[in-house]
Amino acid sequence: MAHELFQAHGLIRYSFGFDRAVRRAGQCDYQARRITLSKHFVVTSSIEQVQQVLLHEIAHALAGQQAGHGKIWKQKATEIGYRHEKLDGKEVAKNSAKYVGLCPGSHEHYRMRKPTRALSCKLCSPRFSANHLISWQES
Template sequence: MDLIDAGGLARGLMDQHGLPGWGFAFDRAKVRAGACHYTDRTITLSRAITAVHDEAQVRETVLHEIAHALVGHGHGHDAVWRARARSIGATGERCYTVGADGPVVPGRWQGRCPAGHVVHRHRRPTGVLVCLRCRGLPTLQRVISWRLDGRPVDHAELGPRVRETLRQLQALT
């Protein structure tokens, strides 16, 4: 969705549901669609995720966060929050889950197992990752190899913990 339109939608829904004293902003999140910041009374949307979501998904995210603001900090996703979310037109469910069938914001770090399964990370991997889809293969054959912004990264560059884990796995074969 266009970010200017998304900002207008968010501000309109916030005013409609009684949050005129709350601020709105976009943030740099990559693994969550929105957030409710109680301390500074601000609702934020992920710039990257909002840009790949359609209007219905953005509306759901905004209503989800508005419900958090209306019920207060102590409720999380409990029954009180869920009832309030549904009363203002949201589903009362989580809006965005990483790895769901919806659009994914690719990370700078892209990992690939030998079978070709791809994972994304937004931060440097600090340990050895193995492909969970390739169960049944020996662990060493399931190790994910990494690229940073398209450049191959040797496991040794990821640090001593990764080097030691790989050494131990190789010793087992």
């Protein structure tokens, strides 16, 4: 699908691959001319979500590094069918996390592996606090 989309939108001399990121869905490496998607993201998301992230990254490749997420990138992205839906790192972490933890203050925490020691919620208390321990559940 990546290569089809590259072709359809005139992106040439770019390669595609997977990476192991947990906190973001995709990345565009301008120097290496390579777009990668998080494996975790791909296996836990719908084809449509994956396509949207690909379009997001393709727009980066087409608009160039300087464009950032500015006007030129936005225009390009819209042009090729990116819907600008919010898919932030938290959402990706949530989708791919194996363990979901809840503190007494109801903050959610995500981990790929079950933590081996007691963790307290940093949002409730910046220092370790036995009163704000997170309890983990397999998701």
